[in-house]
Amino acid sequence: MDTSYTSFAASPSSSRIKKVLLLSVALNFTLVAGLCAYYGTNAALEGGMVAGRTAQVGMRNALSRAGRLAVRSAVVDAPNFITTKSQEIFNEAKTLMPGGVSSPVRAFKSVGGEPVVFDKVKGAYAWDVDGNKYIDYIGTWGPAIIGHADDTVLSKIKETMEKGTSFGAPGILENVLAKMVIDAVPSVEMVRFTNSGTEACMGMIRLIRAYTKREKVIKFEGCYHGHADSFLVQAGSGVATLGLPDSPGVPKAATSGTLCASYNDIESVKKIFEDNKDEIAGVILEPVVGNSGFIPPTKEFLQGLRELCDQNGALLVFDEVMTGFRIAYGGAQEHFGVTPDVTTMGKVIGGGLPVGAYGGKKEIMEMVAPAGPMYQAGTLSGNPLAMAAGIATLERLKQPGTYEQLDKMAGKLVNGILDAGREAGHEVCGGHISGMFGFFFNKGPVNCFADAAKSDTEKFAKWHRGMLERGIYLAPSAYEAGFMSLSHTEEDIEKTIAAAKEVFATI
Numbered sequence: 001m002d003t004s005y006t007s008f009a010a011s012p013s014s015s016r017i018k019k020v021l022l023l024s025v026a027l028n029f030t031l032v033a034g035l036c037a038y039y040g041t042n043a044a045l046e047g048g049m050v051a052g053r054t055a056q057v058g059m060r061n062a063l064s065r066a067g068r069l070a071v072r073s074a075v076v077d078a079p080n081f082i083t084t085k086s087q088e089i090f091n092e093a094k095t096l097m098p099g100g101v102s103s104p105v106r107a108f109k110s111v112g113g114e115p116v117v118f119d120k121v122k123g124a125y126a127w128d129v130d131g132n133k134y135i136d137y138i139g140t141w142g143p144a145i146i147g148h149a150d151d152t153v154l155s156k157i158k159e160t161m162e163k164g165t166s167f168g169a170p171g172i173l174e175n176v177l178a179k180m181v182i183d184a185v186p187s188v189e190m191v192r193f194t195n196s197g198t199e200a201c202m203g204m205i206r207l208i209r210a211y212t213k214r215e216k217v218i219k220f221e222g223c224y225h226g227h228a229d230s231f232l233v234q235a236g237s238g239v240a241t242l243g244l245p246d247s248p249g250v251p252k253a254a255t256s257g258t259l260c261a262s263y264n265d266i267e268s269v270k271k272i273f274e275d276n277k278d279e280i281a282g283v284i285l286e287p288v289v290g291n292s293g294f295i296p297p298t299k300e301f302l303q304g305l306r307e308l309c310d311q312n313g314a315l316l317v318f319d320e321v322m323t324g325f326r327i328a329y330g331g332a333q334e335h336f337g338v339t340p341d342v343t344t345m346g347k348v349i350g351g352g353l354p355v356g357a358y359g360g361k362k363e364i365m366e367m368v369a370p371a372g373p374m375y376q377a378g379t380l381s382g383n384p385l386a387m388a389a390g391i392a393t394l395e396r397l398k399q400p401g402t403y404e405q406l407d408k409m410a411g412k413l414v415n416g417i418l419d420a421g422r423e424a425g426h427e428v429c430g431g432h433i434s435g436m437f438g439f440f441f442n443k444g445p446v447n448c449f450a451d452a453a454k455s456d457t458e459k460f461a462k463w464h465r466g467m468l469e470r471g472i473y474l475a476p477s478a479y480e481a482g483f484m485s486l487s488h489t490e491e492d493i494e495k496t497i498a499a500a501k502e503v504f505a506t507i
Contacts, residue, residue: 081469085129086117108476111461115476116468121148123487126473134473135492137413139483142290142322142347145406145435146396147487153351153392160388166380173387180394181349181359184330186339187318191359192368193382197321197346198226200356203368203376204344205230205284207358208315210374211367214281218272220263222292222449222479223285225319225344229254263289263448264297266304273312282315282342283308287332290322290481292449294431294438302338309341315364321346321356322481327434329397335433348397351389354380402486406435409493410484414439416497424504426459435484452479459507466503472496 093100101107101115108115116128124147126136139145146153160173178191194200205228209215217230225231232247233255259276261268263285273280283305289295309316318340320331325348328335333343342360349355359365367374396402410432417439421428429446430439440446441463442455460478467474472495475482 081132083114083116083128083130083132087114089117089129090114105475105477105480110457110478111464111476113465113468116473123147123149124485124489124492132471134468134471135488135496136473137482137484137496138473138475139485140352142326142436142483143350143352144485145326145348145483146393147485148352150351150392150396150487152396153389156388156392157353157385160384163384165385166383168379171382171384171387173384173391174382177349177387177390177394180391181345181357184334184394185320185324185343185345185359186330186333187341187343187361188359189362190365191357192365192376193387194356194358194376194378195354195380195383196226196356197319197344198228198356199378199381200321200344200346200358201225201231201284201319202228204317204342204358205282206376207360207364207367207374208282208317208342210372211364212281212313212315214279214314215257216259216276216279217257217281218259218261218269218283220285220289220449221260222263222295222452223289223319224291225284225286226321230258233258233260262450263292263295264301265448266301266308269305269308273308273314278313280312280314282317284317284319286322287318287320287336287338288323288327288433288436289449290436290438292452292479293440293446293455294436294481295446295448295452296431296433297336299336299338302336306338306340315341317342317344319344323436324348325394325397326483327436328403348393349390350386351391351393353383353386353389355383355386355390396486403434405486406484407432409488409490410435410437412490413437413484413493413496416493417500420497420501421504424501426504426507427456432484436481437484438481440478462507463500463503466506467496467499470499470502472499 090100099107099109106115116130116132116134119127119129121127121136121140121144124135126134126148128134136144136148139148174193178193181191182188192203194203205217208217219225219231219233227247229250232250259272259280261272269283285297285305287297287302289297306316308314318331318333320333320343323332324343324345325331331343331345333339340360342358342364344356344358346356349357366372369375369377414430414432414437418428418430421439426441427443428439428441429444430437432438440452440455441457441460442451444451446452446455455478457478464474464476
């Protein structure tokens, strides 16, 4: 669907309302004329006249109410939502960048229409270039856990910026953030900073292969670990959103050592280990899937993976780029009580600036250059601005009640939306853990990507469009999780649920 949002301007709405009002007035005049004729010819029949008058008044009131409801319906169906400037900018962008974006999911391909172009963000809100305000549940895809453009974070960035924007040399802030990560994340004894989650996963897979001296790895259908060649196999997220089975340009040799299992299905993992005895370097997964929508694991599944890796001399890797410091201060491994050997991170630890990291047991991490032979490097890795923003963000997250607040607000949002959908007769399911949530247009349960793929994505697209028009900014894909921030208020949640009810009634 490529229909422009500008077709939903106020004028068609006004015309529709006028038609409904004229119809209502005409019906009421017809009632009055009928009453006059009735009384003129039946004046002697007083009892009948009273009964007739009562019936006619009831009809008049009913029609009048119907008119008012129709007007309200017209307003709900066609809100005043104009994105002329966004459309102009995006049209130009498409001549300058592939698809007009710097990351595919931003193009709104799976939900129709064209994306809105942001002008600024603050707290829980975003404003586009046309001045439309949105309650934002993407939070720059996870990092804005304390809210956009937090004053304390901005202050730390400005203070650091006065000393320079990049060193390309060791800096004290790297030590500070490294110690915070090591103190928080159970599996991490040493850490290497990178510039993105993709970079972190690239370093991680090279590391586990170097450490184990094995080449094959097990990943899971629908789990996304960045766009490195080895991982673009049944990768969910943007690949699923665009309907691409894999990516052209990835050599067969790059993925021949990547074996796919089904999420939450420990037997599928056992079978791969049995078929590839002493060849598996590691098992890599999102401990809570966020790139096929929100799919939590069972604790038994995670424990089973830990046991299988131990039994087969393989390393267990949690990709916590999304869940790290998001569902608990120590990530999913703290939440579930299952400790991997290696962990990848990103998003939250940079406080909204580009960052990534991978860490693990000291004996494993000392394989990384210059301590060991496994080479990985990055010009802007450990950038002082990202380190400063990350430190300020983690300091805020350490305060008491942080994750309880995220859990409460996300729970209210998800339950409210699911209740609204079911009341309107739609099949929906979903859930949350702390400040990470998601839902599917699917009766559920959803335990893996195959379950998620049964969702009604066309209905989701219509619902997403309707929510956007009402100032609610959600992930433009049925296969992405959503994110709560500490800046969202009870009023924001109530407005979102009210908008959801309106839109569910129209699809």
